[in-house]
Amino acid sequence: MTSITIRIPEDVVDDLKRLAPLLGFSGYQPLIRAYIGQGLRADLERFESETVTALIASLKRHGVSDAVIETALGEITHS
Structure with missing residues (x-):
């Protein structure tokens, strides 16, 4: 920590x-x-x-199909 x-x-x-102990914290800093x-x-x-949404929009503008985009998104979200 720094x-x-x-x-x-x-x-x-x-x-x-006042709130820290009520929420189960040892003090106010945590x-x-x-x-x-x-x-x-x-x-x-x-x-x-927002970045992913912008990337998807850019890929579509460049002719990448929805199916390819959906497949790629599926690969990274199920890893």
């Missing part, structure tokens, strides 16, 4: 400290890491989905 410094409003830290991880994964999934 140590960082981040400025967070005191009321937010107080809320995190809860912050969980929130960051969840947001990051959601953004990565959205970005990757």
Whole structure:
């Protein structure tokens, strides 16, 4: 892990400290890491989905058939 410094409003830290044990976290810092991880994964999934959609559209413009695209997508999603 890497140590960082981040400025967070005191009321937010107080809320995190209050909520952490209720959610089963040992402290507010693990809860912050969980929130960051969840947001990051959601953004990565959205970005990757948009990239795949753009790639599929480009392949279709270049004459690649839907059947070939579906086969390729099936291969990578069932690996």
